Amino acid sequence: ADEYSTKKAERKKKEIKLMEEKKDIVFPGWDAVETERNEEAPVIIVTIKDSAENIIRRIEGPTGKGFHRVAWDLRTPASQAININSKSVFDSYSSSGFLVTPGTYTASLSKRIDGKVTELSESVTIKVKKLYDGELEGSSSKEVTAFWNEINRMQMSTSALNIVLDNAIRKVAGMKKAFAITNLKDDSINGEIFKLNQQLIDIREKLYGNGSKDQIGEKNNPTVMSRLSAASMGVQNSTYGPTPTHVKSLEIAKTEFVDIKTKLENIVNIQIPKVEKQLIDAGAPWMEGQEMPID
Numbered sequence: 320a321d322e323y324s325t326k327k328a329e330r331k332k333k334e335i336k337l338m339e340e341k342k343d344i345v346f347p348g349w350d351a352v353e354t355e356r357n358e359e360a361p362v363i364i365v366t367i368k369d370s371a372e373n374i375i376r377r378i379e380g381p382t383g384k385g386f387h388r389v390a391w392d393l394r395t396p397a398s399q400a401i402n403i404n405s406k407s408v409f410d411s412y413s414s415s416g417f418l419v420t421p422g423t424y425t426a427s428l429s430k431r432i433d434g435k436v437t438e439l440s441e442s443v444t445i446k447v448k449k450l451y452d453g454e455l456e457g458s459s460s461k462e463v464t465a466f467w468n469e470i471n472r473m474q475m476s477t478s479a480l481n482i483v484l485d486n487a488i489r490k491v492a493g494m495k496k497a498f499a500i501t502n503l504k505d506d507s508i509n510g511e512i513f514k515l516n517q518q519l520i521d522i523r524e525k526l527y528g529n530g531s532k533d534q535i536g537e538k539n540n541p542t543v544m545s546r547l548s549a550a551s552m553g554v555q556n557s558t559y560g561p562t563p564t565h566v567k568s569l570e571i572a573k574t575e576f577v578d579i580k581t582k583l584e585n586i587v588n589i590q591i592p593k594v595e596k597q598l599i600d601a602g603a604p605w606m607e608g609q610e611m612p613i614d
Contacts, residue, residue: 322384323361323430326354362431365389368442370423380428391426393447394418398471400479404486417467417555420460421447449558458560466561466569470551473573477526477547480580484522487587490608491516494594497603508601511594518586525579543579546572 334344363380376396380389395416425442457463494512524530528539539545550569554561561569595609605612 323382323432325358325360364429364431366427366429367391368425375419398475400475400482402482416471419447420464421449453559463558463560466554469569473547480583483587484519484583488519490591491519493606494598497598497606501598501601501603503601508594508597515586515590522579522583543572543575
């Protein structure tokens, strides 16, 4: 029955009313305006749980007064890693993963205002059933769910590795700039930075394939991401279960991923810090990711 709005929105409503009544509008003060600027907008949340009370999904709903319809697409949340440097931070409410298995679920309504979550309703029961049985006998619900979970874990791992890779590439680019303004006479460090960049480019190609081929639509050899995509897309909208091809694609992707992850960890944890220390010792300027300067 109530609308949940921000302090700024409430103030503007009062000011509009004062204007209509031709009354003075008093400035609320800089502290109040700053509080409004930093306020988190109220959120309405529909929480989906399974029969074991595990939270399956949180869905954001409208905060306005009145009746609203909010749909759950019968899917779990997406499993991609969160990139805190991205302008479009992963939205845990709207992003979807795989379908849930048939069974009993519950939904409840709550609000989050100023970081405090308050329950607004008792739980209601949802029965999720298969619409029909396929003509071909597929895997059991347990086997289908197990394969979906494997893909979820792999998607989390590959997306996390991709973020680490991007950050490493940016750091090496920063190291190039740092070297250019140091007084180092030994040019071998510049050569080490070049090698690091080439190794990172090679890892990116192993993940995604030849970028030049992609630009013109030329077919690439199978990569970790293409194999994972084949396994994921093949079962994403189906409850039949994985075929032997899907299983094999995921197995190969996991094996190749381990090798790539090992190489990237070596670069990030050993090689980059070694060259970075040489730059610091040479008086290079501070870079993001390093310890904050004492003075």
